[in-house]
Amino acid sequence: DIQMTQSPSSLSASVGDRVTITCRASQSISSYLNWYQQKPGKAPKLLIYAASSLQSGVPSRFSGSGSGTDFTLTISSLQPEDFATYYCQQSYSTPGGFTFGPGTKVDIK
Amino acid sequence: QVQLVQSGAEVKKPGASVKVSCKASGYTFTSYGISWVRQAPGQGLEWMGWISAYNGNTNYAQKLQGRVTMTTDTSTSTAYMELRSLRSDDTAVYYCARLRLGGYDSSDYWGQGTLVTVSS
Numbered sequence: 001d002i003q004m005t006q007s008p009s010s011l012s013a014s015v016g017d018r019v020t021i022t023c024r025a026s027q028s029i030s031s032y033l034n035w036y037q038q039k040p041g042k043a044p045k046l047l048i049y050a051a052s053s054l055q056s057g058v059p060s061r062f063s064g065s066g067s068g069t070d071f072t073l074t075i076s077s078l079q080p081e082d083f084a085t086y087y088c089q090q091s092y093s094t095p096g097g098f099t100f101g102p103g104t105k106v107d108i109k
Numbered sequence: 110q111v112q113l114v115q116s117g118a119e120v121k122k123p124g125a126s127v128k129v130s131c132k133a134s135g136y137t138f139t140s141y142g143i144s145w146v147r148q149a150p151g152q153g154l155e156w157m158g159w160i161s162a163y164n165g166n167t168n169y170a171q172k173l174q175g176r177v178t179m180t181t182d183t184s185t186s187t188a189y190m191e192l193r194s195l196r197s198d199d200t201a202v203y204y205c206a207r208l209r210l211g212g213y214d215s216s217d218y219w220g221q222g223t224l225v226t227v228s229s
Contacts, residue, residue, distance in 0.1 A: 043219035050213035091214040
């Protein structure tokens with residue numbers, strides 16, 4: 001199975017900061033990588049699919065990049081509503097399943 | 110508008126089964142799949158599997174093979190997830206989500222979640 005890791009596991013940032021979260025796959029997954037945002041007590045929300053495609057309705061301050069094994073999610077200017085946990089998910093491995101990374105919690109500095 | 114509405118919270122004893130429903134509206138049900146994801150208290154997201162609403166094909170997480178069954182009823186646009194032989198570590202919020210299949214698969218609309226508590 002493909003394993004996903006994320007770094008950092010948590011970070012503290014201020015409104016207006018540029019934030020970068022990294023996701024790494026245990027083997028190449030091409031661009032089969034999604035990013036989700038989850039706030040406490042709420043369902044996840046799709047932000048980015050296919051590594052770099054912005055989901056409809058998601059603010060343009062969110063962007064994704066990468067291919068193969070290394071990926072990043074960037075928030076260009078952190079807003080108060082962006083404090084949440086972010087998960088990457090690979091959608092490459094059908095037999096093994098669409099595994100999630102462990103998550104990165106972004107909180108207020 | 111696309112909506113996924115899940116059934117209510119459940120409390121089950123160890124060894125029992127639970128069946129969670131997910132009623133879809135606002136889109137052509139058979140043009141998408143449904144994925145199921147769970148989240149134990151204070152933990153991350155765990156992918157459980159998916160089902161194609163078009164042809165019923167399924168793909169389950171290896172660790173749940175033999176205990177989970179996902180089905181759909183296209184006449185009511187409802188998906189179901191049944192988990193058997195429940196254990197305490199199955200206590201979690203269970204989410205269904207609309208799955209865009211056939212390319213860069215991703216889950217773009219989610220249900221509100223169903224809390225399943227397994228306790229003696």
